[in-house]
Amino acid sequence: MNTQKKILVVEDNGINRAMLREILCSQYQVLEAENGLVALEVLRELGEQISLILLDIIMPVMDGYTFLARVKSDPRYSSIPIIVTTQNDDESDEVTALSHGATDFVAKPYKPQVILHRVASIINLRETAAMINQFQYDRLTGLYSKEFFYQRAKELITQNPDREYDIICSDIENFKLINDIFGVPAGDHLLRGVAKIYAEQVGDLGICGHFNADQFACLLERRWKYTDELFVRVGEQIKALSNAKNVVMKWGIYAVEDRSLTVEQMCDRALLAARSIKGLYGRHFAAYDDKLRGKLLRERDITDSMESALAQNQFVVYFQPKYRLCDCSLAGAEALVRWNHPQWGVQPPSEFIPLFEKSGFIAKLDQYIWDRTCAVLREWDQKGYPPIPVSVNVSRADIYHADLADVLKEIVERYELPPSRLHLEITESAYTENPSQIIETVEELRRLGFVIEMDDFGSGYSSLNMLNRMPLDILKLDMKFIQSETVKPISQGILRFIMSLARWMNLSVVAEGVETGEQLRRLREIGCDYAQGYYFAKPMPLAEFEELFSQRKVHMQGDAHRPGDHWAGQLPQAILVADEDAEYRKQVSATFAGKYQVFQAANGDEALACIANCATQLAAIILSMTLPQTDGESALTMMKREKAVWNIPVIVTAPSDMRRECSAWEQGADDFAGKPHSQASLYQRVLRAVEINTLREREHVLKDEAYRDSMTGLLNRRGLAAAVESLGREDAPMAVYLFDLDDLKHINDNYGHVKGDEMIECFSSVLRSLTRETDILARYGGDEFVAVIRQMSTRETALKKGESICQAVRNTPFTEEFPAACTAGVALCDTGLPLSEMIERADRALYEAKKKRKGGCWLWED
The missing domain is CATH 3.30.70.270 (Reverse transcriptase/Diguanylate cyclase domain)
Structure with a gap:
């Protein structure tokens, strides 16, 4: 069976078809059609099996434009990418073809390396899009997720x-x-x-x-x-x-x-x-x-009481410390609200904040918290405490108040505080709702001196372009994002990329929700600046927080905390043009003005020095093959050997020469622009190379995500199967555990799915903390988890490990408020045993555990 991808060549000239077949046949299965009508017949027979179409425009019977229109109007074939080939080098023809739905455009005579490069890139992009699409559907049932x-x-x-x-x-x-x-x-x-x-x-x-x-x-x-x-x-x-x-x-x-x-x-x-x-x-x-409606009465009671509660000062400010990771010094705090109700007791924010946001009352509560926080900061100054900043939340409702800047300015002036002492946290999702209004508002706040934090970064869907436009000082990483990312191998996660992005934008990074020493170690390893979470301290009343001033070293930030001031006006991305022709460099700078900052190098040594110093800022490199000193070919070879820069797209330029062009492709160039060429053509080549590179990065992340459970960050069933397949004899004997969360359905039914999700995340944290990084952990179903622990020495040790995990679940803070327990079955297995049999044995043991001692662990007996 031929497993090669199929490419359909639609070309009336037999010699041209033979040339394309010769170029492509080593890597693809090539199908041919002499006109558009014959090509449609091939599509009707093979449909989505066709990975790409190479289409000539000038043909008898049915020309290329008619064929394009027919294909793009048919949903069965419209997703198949089409590269138009033509003898005419007129840019207007290229625009016409692209406007009809073509994916790309290549001119004759055919250049083998160009054809192969473009074909491979476009097929890869299509497969990436298909991968993205499959996340819309539940893998088990095929219905929508x-x-x-x-x-x-x-x-x-x-x-x-x-x-x-x-x-x-x-x-x-x-x-x-x-x-x-x-x-x-x-x-x-x-x-x-x-x-x-x-x-x-x-x-x-x-x-x-x-x-x-x-x-x-x-x-x-x-x-x-x-x-x-x-x-x-x-x-x-x-x-x-x-x-x-x-x-x-x-x-x-x-x-x-x-x-x-x-x-x-x-x-x-x-x-x-x-x-x-x-x-x-x-x-x-x-x-x-x-x-x-009984389930909703509680909500009504809350909304009925909120105005009187505010008037009676029932809302209390708690403070959660924030630490600088390089030396664990106290660097600030986040102000959080608690409701101390005379009948209900202290209520957590999750009980009332969502309702306040829905009703609009959140704006009144926020202003109250801002005022109380500034009053506390003023008291600290009078007591001689170090002038640390405190972060406060700014909700979506606040953003749409026209006088937001005036309100905040009046509060800090009343308490004689510099605005930089008050950090304003705005959630990532808020930025996507009305970007223009939020940008205008936040720019005004920054102009007044307030420090802006993007809260919950990593939980929403804002694009890098959106992030680029936002006036920010600090990225605050989402708690769930931290928990899922820090369990991945450092080479697979994207935290390091985020840190590079923050450094490039000159932003500080705060990680919230840090719960384990392993998470702290990883954050330090990638260079995160600050952290907060239960690993350090829970949110606490004012009196408890003030005790920290006498117990901990304090990092003095003061007014100098805004890290981006000295970068004001600098464009956030750059390209490097390395070319011996000064006039050419000047033209490129003019072409990309307003889109990128342009660095220039006149020889290979200058180019390599610029790359070494500015790698994290570079979106692309335009590299002349005829540079003096270190020539372009040598510079390209050195770049592609360096891991820090090998993913930066390189567009090679040189006088049209087949040897140089082939050499450039062989060394990993992303595109080749023969000289002379128009600046408009170069502009499009750079944008295309950057887009392809971005999608490659996204594909890499998606491939990893396809093997992981989105909620916990543990492996899913697909990932579990792949991980078990990689085990070797040295890993035997293995203990295969199947854990079942006993009360999850009860919690979902009686307290809601938010609490159920918290229980799932709580258990996954326990599982990580009591296993090794080399062990295999997976979420197998809604409330079932699998752990494969390598090199388990004895049955007794395997049973003891399962018991300790079950016991740890019963002792988590979660159980203080909700019933939470798990039952486990464990089986000792050798490598080579099918995963289904491993799970079956652990499942039988779990069944026995539920019959005989629910809440504990049972060992499978043959």
């Missing part, structure tokens, strides 16, 4: 205000029992069957998604009334699935009436309705109505 379902449902509801929709969610009663009795493969088979039934029932009337474990959801256009008969019929289809005779599924329905709710809230209400009939025989579905 939870996050993408939320997004698509929101779009449909918003775009169709005249249509009536329902959210229908389902829950399988005692689904875990199926996994426990029949095994995980049987459970997966059931879920795939349910997904198929969902898709068939919904059809074109809506969309379907698979959530956690046994939870499914659909957004359905309302066409009929829901009856018991409908759900009984669907239930019978589910029971007809293998090993599903006793499966009982409950459905909940939320009629989409309040469109101001998020889709997640709608789904929560539908699931709440489903749970309300759990265990009730003969009840198959329930609709969300007033009887289910």
Whole structure:
């Protein structure tokens, strides 16, 4: 079977087809068509099997432009990239071809290295796009993933205000029992069957998604009334699935009436309705109505009390210390709010902040916290404490107040404080909502002297271009981002890249949520500046924080903390033009003015020196092959050997010469621009090279993410299988553990999925802390985890390790508020045993543990 990628050459000239076939045949399977009509026949037969099309424009029967229009209008073929080939070197033809949907453009006569390079790059880009697309779908069922379902449902509801929709969610009663009795493969088979039934029932009337474990959801256009008969019929289809005779599924329905709710809230209400009939025989579905509002009464009590609570000073400022990592000196704090209610006691922010944000009351609370924080800073100054800065939160609601800058300025002036003592934290997600207004507001705040922090960096979706535009002083890395990234090998994570990015932008970096010594070690290793988290200290009342001034060394920052001032006006990215012609360098500088800062080098030695000093700033290098002193070829060879710069795209320039061009490709050049050439052409080449390089980096990250669970950062099933395959004899014997979180479903049902997610993350932290970096850790399912510990000496040691992990879970701070425990099964295995058999043995041991001593560990016996 031929596994080579297929390329279709559409060209009426037989000699040209033969030339292209000769260039490509060593790496690709080449198909040929003498005109556009024949090419369409090939597409109808092979479709998406075609990786790329090389298309001539001037042809009989059906020309290239007509063929382009037909292909791009057909969704079956529109994603196939097309490179246009033509004898005409006119730039207008290139623009015309690109406007018709062509991906790239090459001129005749064909240059083999150029053809191969362009083909490989474009096929790689297409495959990267396909990889990105697959994250929209749940791997097990093929339905939309939870996050993408939320997004698509929101779009449909918003775009169709005249249509009536329902959210229908389902829950399988005692689904875990199926996994426990029949095994995980049987459970997966059931879920795939349910997904198929969902898709068939919904059809074109809506969309379907698979959530956690046994939870499914659909957004359905309302066409009929829901009856018991409908759900009984669907239930019978589910029971007809293998090993599903006793499966009982409950459905909940939320009629989409309040469109101001998020889709997640709608789904929560539908699931709440489903749970309300759990265990009730003969009840198959329930609709969300007033009887289910009990879960929301707490929220109403909170919103009813908030104004009086503010008037009575029930809100209290807590301080969480921030430390400088190079010497662990106290460098500042973050001001956090707690609600000390006379009846409810001290309430954490998660209880009330989301409701305050929804109601708009958050703006009043923020101003109160800003005022109280500045009052404390003034008291510290009067007591002679070191002048450390304190960060305060600025919510989205605050940004849209026209007088925000005036309010903050009035507060700091009233307490006689320099604005730099107050750091303003604005979440990453806020920057994406109304960029122009936020940029204008934040620029005004920075002009007044306030220090701006981007909070939760790594949790949202802001682009590098957006980050480039934002007026910032500090990046504050998201807690979950830190926890997931620091468990990866340092060569695979992107923390080091983020640090380089921050250095290039002259930003300080603060890591929040640091919980373990290993996380601290990694952050120091990559050069992070500051950190805060439970590893150092929890948020604390004012009196406790003041004790730290007498116990810890304090890093004096004062007004000099704004690191970006001396970079004001400097462009955030640069290119290097290394060319012996001064006039050419001048033209390039003019071409890229406003887009990049342009560094110049007149010879190879100057070019290498510039690269050594400015590597992190360079987006691309334009390198002449005919440089004096160290010539261009030697300079290119040296660059591609240096790991720090080998990923910077290099566009080689030289008088048109086949030998030089081939040499450039062989040494790793990203493009070749023969001289003379227009500056417009060079501009496009540089932008294309930078874009391709960016997508390569993204592809590398996505490949790693494809093997990891997005919530915990542990391996997923795919990653687990790959890791186990790499084990060797020296790793035996191995202890294979299967952990089950006993009370996760109870927590999800009674406290919400946010708390359930916290339990999952809590367990993953425990698992990491009690295993070695070389051990294999994976999230196997919704509440199931696998650990493969190498070189386990005895059965007793394996059992003791499992018991210690289960015990550690029972002793976490999480259990002080919520029931949390896990049960484990362990099996000793040799390498070479299939992963499925390893899991099966551990699963049998887990089943015995649940029967005999839930909350502990049981060893598999042959």
